[in-house]
Amino acid sequence: MSIASPIVDEPFPLPQRWGAPEVELLTAAMQQQSLFYWRGPQTAALYDAFRSHYPLKHLFPCSSGTASVHLAFAAMKFNPGDEILVPAITDMGSVLGILHQLLVPVFVDISPRTYNADPASIRAAITPKTRGILAVHLCGNPCDMDAMMEIGREHGLIVVEDCAQAWGARYGDQIVGLIGDLGCYSFNDYKHLSCGDGGMVGTNHDHIGAHLSKWGDKCYNRVTGIRNPDELAYNYRMSEPLSAICTAQLGKHDAIVNPRTAMGLRLTEAISDLPGILPPEIRAEDTHTFYNYIFRLDLDTLICTRDEFTAALCAEGMRADGYLPDPVYRYDLFQNHNFFADTWPVRDFGLTTMDYTQVVCRESEKFLQDCVHLPFNEAMTESYIDKVALAIRSVAQRFTR
Numbered sequence: 001m002s003i004a005s006p007i008v009d010e011p012f013p014l015p016q017r018w019g020a021p022e023v024e025l026l027t028a029a030m031q032q033q034s035l036f037y038w039r040g041p042q043t044a045a046l047y048d049a050f051r052s053h054y055p056l057k058h059l060f061p062c063s064s065g066t067a068s069v070h071l072a073f074a075a076m077k078f079n080p081g082d083e084i085l086v087p088a089i090t091d092m093g094s095v096l097g098i099l100h101q102l103l104v105p106v107f108v109d110i111s112p113r114t115y116n117a118d119p120a121s122i123r124a125a126i127t128p129k130t131r132g133i134l135a136v137h138l139c140g141n142p143c144d145m146d147a148m149m150e151i152g153r154e155h156g157l158i159v160v161e162d163c164a165q166a167w168g169a170r171y172g173d174q175i176v177g178l179i180g181d182l183g184c185y186s187f188n189d190y191k192h193l194s195c196g197d198g199g200m201v202g203t204n205h206d207h208i209g210a211h212l213s214k215w216g217d218k219c220y221n222r223v224t225g226i227r228n229p230d231e232l233a234y235n236y237r238m239s240e241p242l243s244a245i246c247t248a249q250l251g252k253h254d255a256i257v258n259p260r261t262a263m264g265l266r267l268t269e270a271i272s273d274l275p276g277i278l279p280p281e282i283r284a285e286d287t288h289t290f291y292n293y294i295f296r297l298d299l300d301t302l303i304c305t306r307d308e309f310t311a312a313l314c315a316e317g318m319r320a321d322g323y324l325p326d327p328v329y330r331y332d333l334f335q336n337h338n339f340f341a342d343t344w345p346v347r348d349f350g351l352t353t354m355d356y357t358q359v360v361c362r363e364s365e366k367f368l369q370d371c372v373h374l375p376f377n378e379a380m381t382e383s384y385i386d387k388v389a390l391a392i393r394s395v396a397q398r399f400t401r
C-alpha cells in the first residue's frame with residue numbers, strides 16, 4: 001500500500017494576532033504615570049472602541065469572561081438558593097460566578113443541531129426559585145433569543161448573555177449581548193479577540209449598570225470618592241495595558257469575525273450533502289462567527305467511532321478532535337458538591353435540594369460522544385477550507401456502509 005499524500009497539504013493557517021496597533025497603544029501606556037483603570041486614557045479609549053461595536057450604556061472592563069458573568073449575577077442581588085438556568089455544554093466560566101454568589105446552576109439540555117440551550121428544556125426546568133437564564137452563544141452561533149426573552153418575560157427572569165465565544169455574532173440584526181438584560185464577553189487567549197485574559201460586562205439598564213463597577217472594584221465608589229463599602233464585592237478590574245491591547249483588538253473586530261463567518265458557511269455548504277455528517281444548523285438571518293467549527297456524526301450511518309473519524313481526518317493533514325470531555329454537571333466538583341471546602345452551604349442550610357449526581361442531559365451527553373471539533377480562525381483561506389471539506393468528504397465516504 002502506498003502512502004498517499006494527505007488531502008490537506010498545507011500547514012494549519014495561523015493568524016498574526018497582535019502587532020503594530022497593540023504595540024503602539026502599549027507604548028503610549030508605558031509613558032503614563034499610572035496604569036490604574038480608573039479614568040486612565042487606555043480604559044477610556046476601550047469604552048469607546050467597545051461601544052462602536054456593542055453600544056451598551058453601562059460597561060465594566062474586567063479581568064476575565066468568568067469575572068464578567070460573576071459581576072452580572074452579583075449585580076442582580078439574588079438570594080442564596082435562587083436558581084439560574086444554564087446549558088450543560090459550556091465553559092466553567094459560565095457557572096463559577098453563579099456558584100460563588102450562592103446561587104444554584106440548574107443545567108438544561110441543548111438543541112441537537114445548534115448546541116445551544118433548548119427552549120423546551122429551559123421551560124421544563126423552571127421552578128418558583130428560578131431567577132435567571134444564562135444564554136450561552138456556543139461556538140459563535142446565537143441562541144434562540146426570541147424564545148429566551150419570551151420565557152424570561154413570562155416568568156419574570158433576567159436573561160444574561162454569555163458572548164465569550166460569540167464576538168460579532170448577530171441574532172437577526174440584533175448584536176449579541178444587547179438583547180438580554182446583561183452581556184458578558186471574554187478576551188482570553190482562545191477567544192476571537194484577546195489581551196491574554198480580560199473581559200467586559202455591560203447593560204443598558206440603569207438600575208443594574210449603576211452597580212457593575214462597584215461589584216468589580218471592591219465596592220469603592222470611584223465617582224464620589226467616598227470609601228465605605230456596604231456589600232461584599234470583588235476586585236475584577238482590568239488594567240491600562242490590557243485595555244490598550246483590547247482597544248487595538250477591537251479595531252480589528254470585523255477583520256477577525258467576518259472571514260470566520262464566511263469560511264464557516266463555506267464549509268457547512270460543502271459538507272451538508274454528506275451521509276452521516278450533521279453540520280451545525282444556522283438560521284439564514286443570523287450571523288454565526290465560528291469561534292470553532294463543530295459538526296456531529298450520525299454513528300448509526302457511519303461504520304466507525306468518533307475517534308476513528310477524527311484520527312482519519314488528522315491523517316489527512318487537518319486538525320480535528322472531540323470537544324469537552326463531559327457536560328459541566330459531570331465534573332467532580334458537581335458530582336461531589338464540593339463547592340466550599342467539601343461542603344455546599346446552600347444545600348446544608350436547606351436552601352436547595354439539588355443533587356447533581358441525578359442530573360442527566362441526554363442530548364448534551366450524546367453530542368459530546370459524536371461531535372467533531374475543528375479549531376477555526378480568521379487566517380483560513382477558501383483553498384484551505386475546500387481541502388478540509390474534501391478531507392471530510394473522503395473520510396465520510398470511507399466510513400459509509
Ligand SMILES: *Cc1c(COP(=O)(O)O)cnc(C)c1O
Nearest residue numbers: 064065066091093094164186188
Ligand atoms: C471562555 C468562556 C468563558 C470564560 O471566559 P474566561 O475569560 O476564560 O474567564 C465563559 N463562558 C464561555 C462560554 C466561554 O467560552
